[in-house]
Amino acid sequence: xIRAVMLFRSGSRVPxxxxxxxxxxxxxxxxxxxxxxxxxxxxxxxxxxxxxxxxNSFYNATKLEGIISSETLIDLAVNDDSKDYGKGYLSx
Numbered sequence: 001x002i003r004a005v006m007l008f009r010s011g012s013r014v015p016x017x018x019x020x021x022x023x024x025x026x027x028x029x030x031x032x033x034x035x036x037x038x039x040x041x042x043x044x045x046x047x048x049x050x051x052x053x054x055x056n057s058f059y060n061a062t063k064l065e066g067i068i069s070s071e072t073l074i075d076l077a078v079n080d081d082s083k084d085y086g087k088g089y090l091s092x
Contacts, residue, residue, distance in 0.1 A: 003047050021035045
């Protein structure tokens with residue numbers, strides 16, 4: 001399983017960012033997407049079985065209307081060896 005996170009700038013107000021997140025959720029291999037506050041307006045999480053599927057998802061996501069720019073973070077395979085991989089720890 002290959003995982004990735006995409007960060008989007010839309011330059012839009014919250015309702016448009018929420019709309020973009022909902023459009024992203026409808027794309028194949030996007031497991032979730034949210035409007036967020038900060039430097040980026042939307043974050044999307046992707047998973048696929050191979051690189052080709054993931055690259056297709058990146059391409060389709062960046063073609064959506066209203067995106068100014070994006071950054072993509074791809075999970076490294078070596079993370080699978082970590083005992084805490086995938087647990088999503090958040091210290092409070």
